[in-house]
Amino acid sequence: MTAEVTAEIRTAHILDLAGEGKRLDGRGPDEYRHIEVEPGFVTTADGSALVRIGDTAVLAGVKLELGKPFPDTPNAGVLTTNAELIPLSSPVFEPGPPQPGAIEVSRVVDRAIRAAEAIDLTRLCVTPGEKTWVCYVDLHVLDHSGNLIDAAMLAGVSALAHATVPAKRFGVAEADYPLDLQHVPVECTFVRLGDALVVDPTFSEEQAAQGRVTIATDETGRVVAMQKGLVGAFSPDDVREMVRRALVHGDRMRIAARGGTT
Amino acid sequence: MTAEVTAEIRTAHILDLAGEGKRLDGRGPDEYRHIEVEPGFVTTADGSALVRIGDTAVLAGVKLELGKPFPDTPNAGVLTTNAELIPLSSPVFEPGPPQPGAIEVSRVVDRAIRAAEAIDLTRLCVTPGEKTWVCYVDLHVLDHSGNLIDAAMLAGVSALAHATVPAKRFGVAEADYPLDLQHVPVECTFVRLGDALVVDPTFSEEQAAQGRVTIATDETGRVVAMQKGLVGAFSPDDVREMVRRALVHGDRMRIAARGGTT
Amino acid sequence: MTAEVTAEIRTAHILDLAGEGKRLDGRGPDEYRHIEVEPGFVTTADGSALVRIGDTAVLAGVKLELGKPFPDTPNAGVLTTNAELIPLSSPVFEPGPPQPGAIEVSRVVDRAIRAAEAIDLTRLCVTPGEKTWVCYVDLHVLDHSGNLIDAAMLAGVSALAHATVPAKRFGVAEADYPLDLQHVPVECTFVRLGDALVVDPTFSEEQAAQGRVTIATDETGRVVAMQKGLVGAFSPDDVREMVRRALVHGDRMRIAARGGTT
């Protein structure tokens, strides 16, 4: 039996189960997997966090360096988010330049950080127009068992929450100080399986999905970013329902972001 | 019937017609297609022109930015010509880095602009050795129905003829001013079809061609650039004949370059 | 008979001969091929040497330019070694970005130059933290008939030994002066053929080899770099034997490095 046939049978089974309100791993449609956040995993980074959502694992590292502000925003720091979907983490990733999937993960995470104003970029500026902190958020996927976007977002924001500005090392202040996180965006992802909208999909559920929607919220209850992905379609009412559910899951993830298990 | 067989039959037919002094689209051997130039097509550019030669369409955009002069020419501005043979314009173009064909178009156009001294590069210099205008000529092929070089050249020179130096926006002068065109080079391309040398080839004629020659002339009657391309050979007398004919067609194209139809 | 079968038969023959202490080209196991060094082959370089070891030919060119020191070594010059295994030199090389084989050659040569302190990098510094000589050693393989590393190393060190610092041309001194070579590292490569460790392998011997070891020594009798390559294994005693032999061959190569034939 080829891998394609196996996948087709599994997909049919997942859709059947979804019709009955069930999932392959026994979860309910709105049940999120176990979340674990280990901040400070990498000491060479200025901030880091290892996040596990079920069997999915993403390591985020934050590095701060001095650089020049962009000419059109002379008073703002620079934030760069990069995701590496390395072939170590899944048989579906290939070596080489970032694929569209990796680019989508990094851009969706980047937009949520930026739109939520998680970091006050103006406070990263050292000398307007001349010198600013450049904040790199590198997302290193270690184990891809589904729902990379939520895991990458949580790892990124946890790493930022625990990051230190190396001001002393770079000779621009007497002491290093914590990077201030003013908002805590998290993403919550759903996929359509038939008529069901299930949260936190596994890899197999993503393969079976008829569309994916990711909704980023912050701790004030605002929606700060959304992304529809994969082949499939959603009604405006579907979106309204997912927003409602994303706000609930978001609060639980925000607790985890500070470090710990939920 | 495969595409290759169709192409072979068409090639044979084109060569037969050429032997009788005829062409597939009814033109004579020295008859150029209808030329149309629409300057100012793109308002985000500092200069632009949409050129149509028959069914071929090329859009040129000129952008000026401040930069550093090259160390060996401290008193001269910088001119950069780039052609994009995007896959939108033809089934034969593939996505990815510029292919040799695109590189040839941009370099042939670039050489003609440079050799004709169309722009006085020394007038682009703002502060010798330190600051100069960098003039980008971007050639965007939209519809490749043959004879890209002539169309790209005409689009480029028309865009330059209508370009404005954004001196005010960049804070180096009180007002923007027109980019001065001191010479007007245009290219005229011929292909060999059997014993015939036909001007302004269509895409099918290029496929059938036994060699291609492009001759750039300026308004003083000088030859400023030439390029032999494709597989095929030409006698010195062939070249002399094409030079004579290129000068005649060039005058007509130079009128079009200023904007309008011929 | 396919190329693979031919290669297999040749490999078997080479291994049989090695068992009897013989080699395909009649050399003994510790016999090096004829070495020829032609310094100054390329006058556009600041230093150059064409090296032939048997039918293998490598051309090295040294260029010196002014640049910035690295931030962590403000008092040191910059040395960059680059090897081009161009497809002109062998049917096994393909066009495109440097392959791992080319990278290995350049890095092994680079390490030996650096570890032997062939050049006193601190003397290349012009203004600490600001301006230094950047020394490029470009290794251009012309004919790949085996043992590229030794040939590339010898070409590189010969080119350095005959190089001139273009201080006058760059306006930092009254006159150009010779680049001072304080140590003369050379590499000596062995391959395992069955139980035999043979020096200076030909291309066919490399194809048959069960492991390769390269040992760089300097004129003081020190080992400055080593590299095990290819599939195969060596005992510590094998390594000790090869080190002993490499020191002897090294002295002969160091004489050649100054220019001439051995």
Next chain:
Amino acid sequence: MGSVGAKEVPVLLSPEGLRIDGRRLDELRPLRIQAGPLHQADGSAFVEWGANKVMAAVYGPREVHPRHLQQNNKAIIQCKYNMAAFSVDERKRPGLDRRSQEISKVIAEAFESVVFAEEFPRTSIDVYIEVLQANAGTRCAGVVAASVALADAGIPMVDLVPSVAVGKIAGQIALDLKKEEDNFGEADLPMALVPQSGRLVLMQMEGHMTPEELSRALDLGVVGCKSIYEKMKQALRDRYTVDAVAPGAA
């Protein structure tokens, strides 16, 4: 939304409730769609929408390159969204950037949701979108152009796919943002719709909205899409009643 630390912020809404170009909150910019302007492509469309100029072309169904992407049971949809170097104020270096790659991906997924791809196994349907002049909303203009180009190429689809962005400016939900509104507004929500089913096949959002604002934004976008849908159908009807003319020829 990309303007943290920028120098000056314009007034986006007048006391009378009018926008910087005089539009009402629920008003679209002028939109002109031309089907079939190109000669080499199997289908094409040119869209002028406010100060956007976007060309789309479709090739296929045709052989798949590179071959290993071929699927045995359906056509693949490949999309390439690209901005011309001169299409923006500061010259854009030619070549694919990350933004273009992400947009190409979500547009390809949107069309895969409506094209009857299983009718053309082992082939590729290639959609090229070239932004020639940009002024916010280029991905929506690209979806509109590509959708008309797909129809022009005769590719069977569930329906055309109108697209528009809804945003939030000066605290209000507004349809079809132009550049200054996009730069200095509070949120942007591009979407694309299948009119037949009322379902979204493309949706992105960036900024900040309450759930209630987002709900209203979705409804306003649906209304906008319906109006765009009519213009798309008209452009296809015109294609067969007038001679195809090249871009820019009024």
Next chain:
Amino acid sequence: MGSVGAKEVPVLLSPEGLRIDGRRLDELRPLRIQAGPLHQADGSAFVEWGANKVMAAVYGPREVHPRHLQQNNKAIIQCKYNMAAFSVDERKRPGLDRRSQEISKVIAEAFESVVFAEEFPRTSIDVYIEVLQANAGTRCAGVVAASVALADAGIPMVDLVPSVAVGKIAGQIALDLKKEEDNFGEADLPMALVPQSGRLVLMQMEGHMTPEELSRALDLGVVGCKSIYEKMKQALRDRYTVDAVAPGAA
């Protein structure tokens, strides 16, 4: 050794013969090996060695990509050693640099020397090594992790391949250099050994040593590898006695 012209040189060996972290010359840094922490890979291992953190995964034997690398009589071993951007003090730009490519090559050749590749013709065995936190000796840590991951994946091999670097600091031969020792020492000699045969399948060296010092360094490395070998075997035994846990979970 990469520190010509650097500003300050630390004292690497105390008068009592102890190193900057208190170790003796022949003492290894603390080493912890976990087999099987990953769920998608066919085999995996996580190694914490001093301040190094390295993850390895193995996929295969599986189809070869790109196809033209396929060999009719054996499996090919492909190795990719990569450093995470945040694994070093100054952020490393993502993507393959020349150092990583060279290390990938010599590690692949080391494993090709022990894997029974002819059992799996026309396939690829892919070894991925990710350095998450680096502090000298990452290639040795990578070999140890990859070797355990290969065993975890059930790939038949002659033996496990322990690996360690021997160096020269303050004129003395020392086992398992840490970062400051590597930067300011006189030589570094990473090696990997097949315990069964006592033969080296990986060996590199940079610096300067007399032949006699080099001879002693080889002997010290052999002793170090034997001790590492025991820990590798223990990690594989533990794999089947405790539940596999994810990296970092002590």
Next chain:
Amino acid sequence: MGSVGAKEVPVLLSPEGLRIDGRRLDELRPLRIQAGPLHQADGSAFVEWGANKVMAAVYGPREVHPRHLQQNNKAIIQCKYNMAAFSVDERKRPGLDRRSQEISKVIAEAFESVVFAEEFPRTSIDVYIEVLQANAGTRCAGVVAASVALADAGIPMVDLVPSVAVGKIAGQIALDLKKEEDNFGEADLPMALVPQSGRLVLMQMEGHMTPEELSRALDLGVVGCKSIYEKMKQALRDRYTVDAVAPGAA
């Protein structure tokens, strides 16, 4: 011709009509051609021409890589013209630049015009040209070297292809420009000729010439090519009368 705004312009022609190196207007620089200096290539040639040093090698007819370029009815000719980093005054970064790609294209087309490619369907004939030391006219030196290498490889051709550049300096038509003449002259016209037919298979031109000057330039180039043709034939005769020696060995 690339010297707008440069600092100083040398005197290119003496009152006696002699050029900076003492040559007359219709005089070639010294040219030495060696056939077959390389051992791995199927054919090779080394050319020293004035201060140019150029090596060419030919491989094939052989299998086509990448495969999809293969043609069923003929061999393809692939050419790669490359400049060594140290071949010019300011170090050239390794790798293909646009100039090299254009030159590679026109040279490949020139040889496709003379090789009997239909004798070797589904194969590739690969021509590699390496400029080791450059002093104007490298593409012509490359064509001469590659042409002799093709003959050395036994590839059937209509004829050898001599090549030379004609230029305009100080208002006069001159044969075979050297670097200063190329930089500060008024025009440069490299060409390559099939002596048998008298037809040009390579022709480029940059600068400015009247039609009359251009006509004379073509005639002068034809004369120059004929003289070069004789040296090419002699080099091939020498190949079989003396032992092949490596480059630079006089």
